[in-house]
Amino acid sequence: MYIMHYPIIPRPNKLIERKGFFILNEETCVKTSQECTKFVSYLKELVETPTGFTIDINSRDKVENTIEFLLNKNLALEKEGYHLNITEDKIVIKARESVGLFYGMQTLRQLLPPEIESNSPIEDIEWKIPCVSIEDYPRFKWRGHMLDVCRHFFGVDVVKKTLNLMALQKLNVFHWHLTEDQGWRIEIKKYPKLTDIGSKRADTQLKHSRSRKFRGKPHGGFYTQEEIREIVEYAKKRFITVVPEIEIPGHSQAAIAAYPELTCFGDNFEVASTFGVKKIIYCPGKDEVFKFWKDVLTEVMNLFPSEVIHIGGDEVPKDRWQECPDCQKLIKEKNLKNEEDLQVYVTNTMASFLAENGRRLMGWNEILDEGLEPNAICHYWAHSEKEVLKHIKMGRDMVNSKNKFTYLNYGYKGMPLEKVYSFDPVLEGLEGEELKHVLGLETPLWTEWIPDQKTLEFQAFPRIMALAEISWTSKENRDYTSFFQRLQAFEKRLDYLKVNYANEEERNPSLIARIRKLIRGK
Ligand SMILES: [Zn+2]
Incomplete structure (x- = not known):
């Protein structure tokens, strides 16, 4: 029954x-x-x-x-x-x-x-x-979903539909990835060129990050502050906190295209049209850059009441910092060991600035290092689980977005629904009081190869529902067979909600399913 x-x-x-x-x-x-x-x-x-x-x-x-x-x-x-x-x-x-x-x-x-x-x-x-x-009652207090609106821009309506579907599943954190190499998506009054120039790119790479195929047309878009207030209010009505992400110090080529003085040699670059990790990043050796970050975060804090502010911090190639006299000077002045240490200095400076304003810093696990401000939240996505574990044991809070289980942009072949459902955000080796530092989980949806809403929904549904259940339901009450059957009954609801979900064969593309498809000649 x-x-x-x-x-x-x-x-x-x-x-x-x-x-x-x-x-x-x-x-x-x-x-x-x-x-x-x-x-x-x-x-x-x-x-x-x-x-x-x-x-x-x-x-x-x-x-x-x-x-x-x-x-x-x-x-x-x-x-x-x-x-x-x-x-x-x-x-x-x-x-x-x-x-x-x-x-x-x-x-x-x-x-x-x-x-x-x-x-x-x-x-x-x-x-x-x-x-x-x-x-x-929920198992975890952080039950999040992240949307990358930079690699491809999605308008207010798509964001609102996302929030509605999140509320239905009792998800309560919307992590909004707003700045990137390929586009700056949030209006900042003090720096209008961020959106005038930084929100548009000339073209978009197709297929993969080494491909030479392009769409052949420009892409752009951003949210006005008024639209952002509207979204934050809309989310609040659904008991969802919007956590904005402003990438510091990497993933910043679009900002640099708008204001070249923010990078090491003040040289000119365009908003990126290709994907993959970029070496064109901010220069922490210049005082103006810290001023820029603080100015931007001040406007961001005025728009977002969230206690937590995400500063990214992932994938920061330090090639330019090694060559830059300003960066090297700062390393000497502050007695830092090297460029890695310089990133810790940047993160800690921003963490104190946020703390002075009653906020708390969160960043991807690349921010972890000796000497990192203990209150900074670690957002785990890849690399050394050992290091993340060490930090949690020292008392650091963590949100788990382990890529192989939670990255909704990954294909169903490598990340079928059943595999997703087997995920547990609590790292092995944690016990007792340490467990409370696992705040919960988040499902990132990166959009390099997702140009439209239909594909966006196909990638998310139904895997996001499996992750919603993991974040809410206690481990002993979880059962894949039961989930699978409830999901079948739920599909009609998704049809009425006009959600383009992956069907039964698509969500678990097993060998048998593929053979069945062949026999049917589809
Ligand atoms: Zn520099």
Whole structure:
């Protein structure tokens, strides 16, 4: 009965099956206190269009056929947890905080027929909700998804759809990768050339980073500060924190194309049209460069309330720093060992600047080194797991985006759904108190070879749902067969949401599946 009746993703941590159904109809009304009224508008937004009903609030002293939202600070529940109790007479969602009510509502949403996701009225359907008792809470507090809008630009609508689909899966961190060699995507008032020049490139490489094939047309785009505020607000309504990423000191060729004085020899470059790691990076030997970073981050902090600010820090070839008199002078002055140490100096300087403003630095694991500010969060993606482990054991927080399991841009052949589902963000060798430094996981979606929304969704779905379940559901409640079956039931919902997901054969391209395809002659 579980699978048929309760195709919930991520799987709730405690679920007791009950007999019978609650029927949502014209008479159903919502009961709630003043502090929960925003949930009523969420519910109205969700159900009124497809059902054609008007949901009344507290209209009568009704006991039966009601949906009730209850906030209770004294509930013995985790911060994001909720209780959802559905009987034939009424539905009650209880939580300690608003975010819990929101997640309870997402679960209720998934128990309604998939037609509830339709954006036009559906007729001849009974809006049956199976009775159940759920007590649920997340395993990790950081349940993230990263979108690279630099290699290919995606507009406000795509970002909003991403946020909607994240909320459905109880994901709560949207990591927005905003600056790159191939494009600067965020308006900075103090440096208008970043978008005037840095947001456009002449062409785009196709196939792979050594290829000589190009699309043959320019590509560009950026978000105005007004659009960014709108997105941040939209995310907040869905209990999603937007963490911006401004790459320092590498992946910076687009900024340098706009302001050549930011690189070591002040030489001119174009916004990159090819992919792969670039050697044209910022020069930390110049005071103006630190001023530039601080100015940019000041505007960024004004736009993003997130405590955590991501500064990238990955893939920083130091060839130019070795030759640059300004960089060498700074290394001497600060008594640094070498160019690697210079990157630590850069990261620590930015970490203190962010800390002075009440924020916290996060960077990819290349920032790790002796002497790195202990409060900086490590975003693990590749290379030495041993070093990451060492830092966690010393007390450093970590978010896991191990590329071989979480990089949604990788092909399904090397990273099928089943492999993704086997991932665990807790590194082997951690125990006791150390475990709390694993904040959670994130699913990066890099877009070098993803030119459109259709491909973007195909890469993400359904693997992002497997990762959402890993980040929410406790390890002992995880089960691939159950996930697989719930996903089959979920597909109709994705169809209504117009998500271009990979189908059953595409998501686990096994040998047998490929043979079957051959036989069918497709
Ligand atoms: Zn330099």
